[in-house]
Amino acid sequence: MNNTKYKWYEQTGVTVDLSVFTVNERQLKVLLIKRAEAPFSGFWSLPGGFLKKGESLDEAAQRALKEKSTVSNVYMEQLYTFGNPKRDPRSRVITVAYIALIPWQNLPQPESQKVSDLTWFAVDGLPKLAFDHTDILEYAIKRLRAKVSYSNIVQGLMPKQFRLSELQSMYESIINDELDKRNFRKQMLATGLLKETGKKDLAGAHRPAMLYQFKSNEIIFF
Amino acid sequence: MNNTKYKWYEQTGVTVDLSVFTVNERQLKVLLIKRAEAPFSGFWSLPGGFLKKGESLDEAAQRALKEKSTVSNVYMEQLYTFGNPKRDPRSRVITVAYIALIPWQNLPQPESQKVSDLTWFAVDGLPKLAFDHTDILEYAIKRLRAKVSYSNIVQGLMPKQFRLSELQSMYESIINDELDKRNFRKQMLATGLLKETGKKDLAGAHRPAMLYQFKSNEIIFF
DNA sequence: CCAAAAGTGTTATTGATACACCCATGC
DNA sequence: GCATGGGTGTATCAATAACACTTTTGG
Numbered sequence: 001m002n003n004t005k006y007k008w009y010e011q012t013g014v015t016v017d018l019s020v021f022t023v024n025e026r027q028l029k030v031l032l033i034k035r036a037e038a039p040f041s042g043f044w045s046l047p048g049g050f051l052k053k054g055e056s057l058d059e060a061a062q063r064a065l066k067e068k069s070t071v072s073n074v075y076m077e078q079l080y081t082f083g084n085p086k087r088d089p090r091s092r093v094i095t096v097a098y099i100a101l102i103p104w105q106n107l108p109q110p111e112s113q114k115v116s117d118l119t120w121f122a123v124d125g126l127p128k129l130a131f132d133h134t135d136i137l138e139y140a141i142k143r144l145r146a147k148v149s150y151s152n153i154v155q156g157l158m159p160k161q162f163r164l165s166e167l168q169s170m171y172e173s174i175i176n177d178e179l180d181k182r183n184f185r186k187q188m189l190a191t192g193l194l195k196e197t198g199k200k201d202l203a204g205a206h207r208p209a210m211l212y213q214f215k216s217n218e219i220i221f222f
Numbered sequence: 223m224n225n226t227k228y229k230w231y232e233q234t235g236v237t238v239d240l241s242v243f244t245v246n247e248r249q250l251k252v253l254l255i256k257r258a259e260a261p262f263s264g265f266w267s268l269p270g271g272f273l274k275k276g277e278s279l280d281e282a283a284q285r286a287l288k289e290k291s292t293v294s295n296v297y298m299e300q301l302y303t304f305g306n307p308k309r310d311p312r313s314r315v316i317t318v319a320y321i322a323l324i325p326w327q328n329l330p331q332p333e334s335q336k337v338s339d340l341t342w343f344a345v346d347g348l349p350k351l352a353f354d355h356t357d358i359l360e361y362a363i364k365r366l367r368a369k370v371s372y373s374n375i376v377q378g379l380m381p382k383q384f385r386l387s388e389l390q391s392m393y394e395s396i397i398n399d400e401l402d403k404r405n406f407r408k409q410m411l412a413t414g415l416l417k418e419t420g421k422k423d424l425a426g427a428h429r430p431a432m433l434y435q436f437k438s439n440e441i442i443f444f
Numbered sequence: 445c446c447a448a449a450a451g452t453g454t455t456a457t458t459g460a461t462a463c464a465c466c467c468a469t470g471c
Numbered sequence: 472g473c474a475t476g477g478g479t480g481t482a483t484c485a486a487t488a489a490c491a492c493t494t495t496t497g498g
Contacts, residue, residue, distance in 0.1 A: 084278050206447075426476070428474075431478090
């Protein structure tokens, strides 16, 4: 018992926690998981898990996402490391927070309304979260919103091919503001990051739109 | 022995490592410490240390700096967390990297040329470093250089009062490029972050310059 | 032929850049 | 009186922001 206690104090647990974002119905949404066990049993929380031996932090983050959500190989970046000594009531655990982005179209349908222990929440209707996850998520949202304006990070949320109006809608959904259509198109095409696919989207009931795609997967800064 | 080995694998060590910057003689310099023990005995490394119980990451970083360098209460921000499983040959250790900024004037003089186990290196003349510290430092320099252009982070490197020409020199030393004097002054004064002290610097052999200071300690983004 | 989204240019404003001379002081 | 760094304004260029109508298709 003494020995256990000794190890308890000396040992620092390391987890990764993910703020997984998608956009659907013009709303920025985040994936939350309902905790079944104490502490914070019944609370919603960010998906995550402990770092395993031989695994890099990025690998741990990718694994944690795969375990929870059937999708993998998504855009991911490290956000910040949270290490308040009281953040986990059980023992000392620091967590390396990540942001992950998933195009809604890549998710297995139906991601329907049926309530389960794993759900997408719109970021402006969040419940109280377990641990310090509210702080982490708030920081993640802030970072995502900021980064949208000086990088092409939205790429992580778009399907392979898309209409320019869909791309604009993506920006608008994230920053929660409207953009001028003509200026938006001018600027986007001026970046040189997009290419026409030659195809047209015949799905709508009206004039078909040209479909575009990104020339490369790279996330770059303006 | 088995028990030790078991703990060895399960346990993840957590350290903080600091890229401590200052500017002197128009050169960006970083504080390095020569390792006395294996591994990497005799190699230069970033100052740092293990996270202690009850201590936040920020506190650990402040403490590590104070232990090594007589200065404390400096500007500091978390940079990134490095967790490659092979980065420490002894055991699993992840490190939370920080950037710290210290005005040269706040350092105990003489920080003279005498070689010791703790020295300031110009960032364009760095030796091979221990562990993955070369990667960490490279990333820190990149971040510092970028951040200079969209924030008032240089504040962390300036003395309380300074001439505008000294401030300009600070920018130039970090980004390694020259700036136009008139545009620089115009822009700096336009930020509204500076105030005249009313004093003049009579130290130089020539026309005395007005001394300025920052209105607040806040680091803000443009 | 009507509804709905696609597509397209110009002007005004703002911010960024380039550039050269006089001033105040110490020696 | 000269050497040294301090201090100042304008003109050009580039980027951003504001703004409305025509086109193409399905039904």
